[in-house]
Amino acid sequence: MIETKTYLGGKYDVVVIGAGHAGVEAALASSRMGLQTLxxxxxxxGIVALSCNPNIGGTGKGHLVREIDALxxxxxxxxxxxxIQSRMLNLSKGPAVxxxxxxxxxxMxxxxxxxxxxxxxxxxxxxxxxxxxxxEDDTxxxxxxxxxAIFETAAVVIATGTYLGGRVYIGEVNYQSGPDGMFPSLLLSDSLKEKGFNLRRMKTGTPARVHKDSIDYSVMEIQPGDEEVIPFSFLNMDKSFDFEQVPCYLTYTTEGTHDIIRQNLDRSPMFSGYIEGVGPRYCPSIEDKVVRFGDRDKHQVFIEPEGLSTKEMYVQGVSxxxxxxxxxxMYKKIKGLENVQFMRTAYAIEYDSINPTMLKLSLEHKEINNLFFAGQINGSSGYEEAAAQGLIAGINASQNIKGKDPFIVDRSEAYxxxxxxxxxxxxxxxxxRMMTSRAEYRLxxxxDNADLRLTKMGYELGLVTEERYRKTIEKEELIQGELERLQKIVINPTQKNNEILExxxxxxxxxxxxxxxxxxxxxISYESTAVFDPKRDILLKEIRLQVETQIKYEGYIKKxxxxxEQFKKLENKxxxxxxxxxxxxxxxxEATQKLSAIKPDSVGQASRISGVTxxxxxxxxxHLEQRRRSGEKNDR
Structure with missing residues (x-):
């Protein structure tokens, strides 16, 4: 470490390092739980900068946003x-996805x-x-x-995103940098290494931003928003969002695009060996896609606006x-981008991360008390994954300081x-990256039911208001009441009823x-049965959706x-x-080595460790049963 003349900058209960999506959720959680937070x-x-894609949610990720809200x-x-645009994905599939x-x-x-x-x-x-x-003393x-400045504190949450040891790569050019031209965090890496952390390099990237007026939209497919806007927050379900949404556009790469990429692969730091870090499998660069999927003659490219006050457009799919x-x-070989004008160049960024297996389920370090990690430093990608971890880290930093048990949500309770x-x-x-396929209990x-699952937990933590909690209880009661009411309404096999069914x-x-x-x-839908049930009360759409889903998937949900229940038995051991x-x-x-290293909280967690059969x-x-019986004998 460099020698710096220091002074006492202040005393706080919690200090959060980083104000990205993880950092802000951590800081808001601890401050709202009554702790003085810096x-x-x-x-x-750079606060919650959307340094990569200008959107929130998506498959699997949207579930996380709803759960963050519910808590x-x-x-x-x-x-x-x-x-500025809203779309519900996967509507042709079941409600779980x-x-x-x-x-x-x-x-904004x-x-x-x-x-x-x-x-x-x-x-x-x-x-x-x-x-x-x-x-000091492992604390x-x-x-x-x-x-x-030295800020004295009882707990620290490190949420450095892609800033930690950040280095940007553009062909043969590379330099120390955070995302979007921000300064990187370099000295903190040295501090962590001195404390025994084995930092790893990871990589992500972003496409170019291009001028709106240099695009030919006439050859692209327009991607409008949904006519009915469904908000993310459960607090806004009864609000109307009546404004003109901004469209996105779909186009494709061409063989010309791919030819230019193939001719210049030796100049890509990903393929020339300059980049050490591993990139995201589910969000690959265009070079990676062309190499991995050489039989494809085109790849999707989405043109997305970055905001209402700018003409920058995000070219999704061509990082x-x-x-x-x-x-x-190569961009000029994409259909509709023949006259494209660059505003920001695409780049890859490499950064430091830790091995997250050194953390407890509370996201606290196993060896250093009250040191928490959240977001991309833990090896995750995405704003939503970061925010979810930040919220849990902030909650548990507060729980530790208050002398309370850690707050853990398990795999059966939440994404x-x-x-x-x-x-x-x-x-x-x-x-x-979070995906619905990672959740065993996604049904x-x-x-749509994140509030029913988690709002009570948020209320008990002090993060959810009494009013919001009561509204959730009322929603639960309305759903249950409607389910019971529908079970009591009998439809007889009359000619009129059968004609309606036809x-x-x-x-x-x-x-x-x-x-x-x-x-x-x-x-048959819940809505269509109103013809048999003319006196039914008009319920909010979110309640009607819950009623229909619980009826149609009743058997699957019970299973x-x-x-x-079986999962919980192992989790409770x-x-x-x-x-x-x-x-x-x-x-x-191998099992002995892995279990000794991970130190699982439960038999359930132990069963999910790679190498443990x-x-x-x-x-x-x-062994646990024998030890239990031995303990009972000793007690007698």
Missing amino acids: ILTISLD GGEMALNIDKSF HSLRVQADKK YHMEMKKILEDEPNLTLRQGEAIDIVV VKGVVTRNG SSLPEEVQID IGVLIDDLVTKGTDEPY TLRQ KLGSTEIRNSTTLYDLIKRPE QMQQI KLDVEFDYSKVRGLST PADINVLLI
């Missing part, structure tokens, strides 16, 4: 203030969140670069900034680290639980049935709840952090 950021202009976080509320995705006005999103931070009573917002974490004591002049040539469990249990060698973890595209009934059972038919696995006879050598888990369960 958030340090290299630039106040009392800010992301959903902020994007509801600043979106429906995901909201919206285009953001980047500047930043400004609205900055206002929230500035107005939060227990929160201090400060521009400054953290260069060292003060640790966090403070943070040192480059300007020489690149090729030299600037090569980028310009947030899946995300964190995957990171700290399995680790990741590439930027981790019960839908985006008009609805359904088959006749020969015996009396309930309206509840009628809705189970695939071709999944049984699976969750807790393991002591000091448990000595070397004394468990019959465990494989079902046979190892059976051996562990037998």
Whole structure:
């Protein structure tokens, strides 16, 4: 570390390093839980910067945003203030994979969140670069900034995003930088290494931004927003969003694009070996796509606006680290971009991250008390994944200081639980992206019921208001009441009723049935049965959706709840952090090593560690049962 003359900058309960999507959720959580919180950021202009894609949500990610909202976080509320287009994805599929995705006005999103931070009573917002974490007796004591301030604190959340050790690559050109031309955080990496952290390099990238007026939209497919806007925040479900949405456009790369890329692969730092870090599998650069999918003659390219007050357009699907002049040539071979004018060049960025298996499920470090990590430093990708981790880290920093148990949501309760469990249990060698396929219980973890699953938890933590909690309870009661009411309405097999069913595209009934059972038919919707039920109350759409989903998927949901019950049994078999696995006879050598390194909280978590087999888990369960019986004998 460099020697810096220091002074006491202040005392705080929690210091959060970084004001990206993870940092702001962490800081807002701890401050709203009554703790004096400081958030340090290299630039106040970089608060929740949408440095890559100008959108929030998407498949799997939209679930995370809804869960953050249900727990009392800010992301959903902020994007509801600043979106310019809204689309619900996967509507042709089942409700488990429906995901909201919206285009953001980047500047507005930043400004609205900055206002929230500035107005939060227990929160201090400060521009400054953290260069060292003060640790004494394996416990966090403070943070040192480059300007020489020492901020004493009881807990630290590190949420540095892609700034930590950031280096930008554009062809043969590379230089130290954070995203979007911001300053990188360089000295903090040295501090972490001195404390024994083995930092790893990861990589992500972004496409060029081009001038709106240089695009030929006439040869592209327009992508309008939904006619009916569904907000992200449950608090806004009864609000109307009546404004003209901004369209996006779909075009494609061409063989000409691919030829230029192939001719210049040796100039791409990804393929020339300059970049050490591993890039995101599910968001590859255009060079990577051309190499991996050589049989394809075109790839999708979406043209997306960056905001209402700018003519910058985001070219989704063409992120690149090729030299600037090569980028310009290949972009001009994309249909509709023949006369394109660059405003910002595409680049790859490499940054430092930790191995997340060194963290507890609370996101606290296993060896250093009250040191938490959240976001891309944990090996994840995406704004939504970062915000979810930030919220949990901020909550648990507060829980620690208050002497309360950590707040853990498991895989059966939330996508947030899946995300964190995957990171700290399995680790990741590439930027981790949330997808619906990662959740075993996705039928019960839908985006539409996140409030019913999590709002009570947020209320108990002090992040959800009494009014909001009561509204959620009222919603729950209305859903249950409507389900019970529909079970009592009997439809008789009269000629008139069967004629109605025929008009609805359904088959006749020969015996009396309930309206509840009628809705189970695939071709019958809750809305269409109003003809049999003229006196029904008009319920909010979100309640009607819950009623229909719970009826139509009743059998599947019951089966999944049984699976969750079995899952919980293993999760409830807790393991002591000091448990000595070397004394468990019959465990494989690999299992002993992995279990000793990860130190799982439960048998359930142990079963998900790579290299630990079902046979190892059976051996562990037998050992625990023998130890329990031995303990009972000793007690007698």
